[in-house]
Amino acid sequence: MRYVSTRGQAASRSFSDVLLAGLAEDGGLFMPEAWPQFTAKDWRAMRGLPYPELAARVIAPFTEGSISQDTLLTLAREAYARFDHAAIVPLTQVEDGLFVQELFHGPTLAFKDMAMQLLGRLFDHVLTERDEHVTIVGATSGDTGSAAIEACRGRDRLSVVILHPEGRTSEVQRRQMTTVPDANITNLAVRGTFDDCQDLVKGMFSDLPFRRDMRLSAVNSINWARIAAQIPYYIYAALSLGAPDREVSFAVPTGNFGNILAAWATRQMGLPVRHLCVGSNRNDILTRFLNANDMTMHEVIPSLSPSMDIQVSSNFERLLFELLGRDHAVCARIMTGFRTTGHMDVPDKTWQAARTLFSGLALDDVATTSEIRKLWKESGYLADPHSAIGIAAGRAAREPGIPMVAMATAHPAKFPDAMKTATGIHPALPPALADLFDRTERYQVVDNSLPDIENTIRSATLRNSH
Numbered sequence: 001m002r003y004v005s006t007r008g009q010a011a012s013r014s015f016s017d018v019l020l021a022g023l024a025e026d027g028g029l030f031m032p033e034a035w036p037q038f039t040a041k042d043w044r045a046m047r048g049l050p051y052p053e054l055a056a057r058v059i060a061p062f063t064e065g066s067i068s069q070d071t072l073l074t075l076a077r078e079a080y081a082r083f084d085h086a087a088i089v090p091l092t093q094v095e096d097g098l099f100v101q102e103l104f105h106g107p108t109l110a111f112k113d114m115a116m117q118l119l120g121r122l123f124d125h126v127l128t129e130r131d132e133h134v135t136i137v138g139a140t141s142g143d144t145g146s147a148a149i150e151a152c153r154g155r156d157r158l159s160v161v162i163l164h165p166e167g168r169t170s171e172v173q174r175r176q177m178t179t180v181p182d183a184n185i186t187n188l189a190v191r192g193t194f195d196d197c198q199d200l201v202k203g204m205f206s207d208l209p210f211r212r213d214m215r216l217s218a219v220n221s222i223n224w225a226r227i228a229a230q231i232p233y234y235i236y237a238a239l240s241l242g243a244p245d246r247e248v249s250f251a252v253p254t255g256n257f258g259n260i261l262a263a264w265a266t267r268q269m270g271l272p273v274r275h276l277c278v279g280s281n282r283n284d285i286l287t288r289f290l291n292a293n294d295m296t297m298h299e300v301i302p303s304l305s306p307s308m309d310i311q312v313s314s315n316f317e318r319l320l321f322e323l324l325g326r327d328h329a330v331c332a333r334i335m336t337g338f339r340t341t342g343h344m345d346v347p348d349k350t351w352q353a354a355r356t357l358f359s360g361l362a363l364d365d366v367a368t369t370s371e372i373r374k375l376w377k378e379s380g381y382l383a384d385p386h387s388a389i390g391i392a393a394g395r396a397a398r399e400p401g402i403p404m405v406a407m408a409t410a411h412p413a414k415f416p417d418a419m420k421t422a423t424g425i426h427p428a429l430p431p432a433l434a435d436l437f438d439r440t441e442r443y444q445v446v447d448n449s450l451p452d453i454e455n456t457i458r459s460a461t462l463r464n465s466h
């Protein structure tokens, strides 16, 4: 499988190259040259497979030419061995026709582990084969950072630098990142928003000498391998609920558009997906787009669901590229315009095409809290603020006879204050994290300045390699 850039100015690459490169050098995102196709017979043959086996089969066409299905299976078995639920991604019914798939049983209690645990191992595999070392830089609004750190800690072919917006992650989220003592991990708290952090990371990738010197690599959801690793659980849910002999719909609490893009990818691969629902908080750029073709950047407003406090949903570019019939010139023009004006000028036809498949629902903090309370009272289900938004979006778009599966993306114990307000319950952290608040933190506070941060990273990674 070869990969092309959404902006058309980068040479096509193999899976391993795309894994290490993250962002394409023309500023675009990598997309598979063609979508792997599975027939109804192929899908049926995957019913009942243990999750790592299903994952290896589904991901193999994307890594073809770089990593074999056997290697994938070994890595997937290791990646999901640390999950604290035997089903890895258990499915629960909460209402008629409304299901919840829990993606938070990994080491950092958020869905990012689903992809990151595999990615850390893929990086190690490829870098060992090539005898190379890279510096992974990432921006996080909370969960990506800890998932990346957990997946990469102690691996000597990787240095990891994570930028988070100072004071805008929950305390559990921050501590999960800053209490990891391994020397290959650096945490920077930026005086700014998540979007500022994301811009800084993009800035580092555009600074070609810095990128080359540091051998920069990314594990943000712009990395195609992350999307690929998020595809199997949608298939797992769909097969459990009767696909391919029945349609299914998915609802996803959405920030950077990475998780829901994986849901959409399953449809490109031949799974009968009926409808995709985007859930957002008051940072509702995606729902405004879906409802009114209004993709205009606003200020980021802090919410109860910090991992969705985002105004620039990077992975949307991948959907746009496909909806534009893979016209990279138009895609590049629209994305450059968005950067400069803060408004994305999407052709009416393209917007209509998006609306035939996607719908959006935004909940403010008050509505999120009442949704958490309702689920607890009426179904005995404890959903964290992110998951509650996804479930509400799914309920709103549910159709008779078609199962709606909402993705639960974080463990409620990650957001104890919100849970306590809504339900009176203060959920306990699982045993592996019980002493989190006693561990020593280690991080540096830095200004929102690209040159300063680049200098900090140079000296931090220099320290690591000596």
Ligand SMILES: *Cc1c(COP(=O)(O)O)cnc(C)c1O
Pocket: 110, 111, 112, 143, 144, 221, 253, 254, 255, 256, 257, 258, 259, 260, 307, 308, 386, 387, 409, 410
């Ligand atoms: C990252 C995250 C999201 C948003 O996922 P995207 O792929 O960025 O859309 C939602 N919920 C939680 C808990 C997350 O960590």
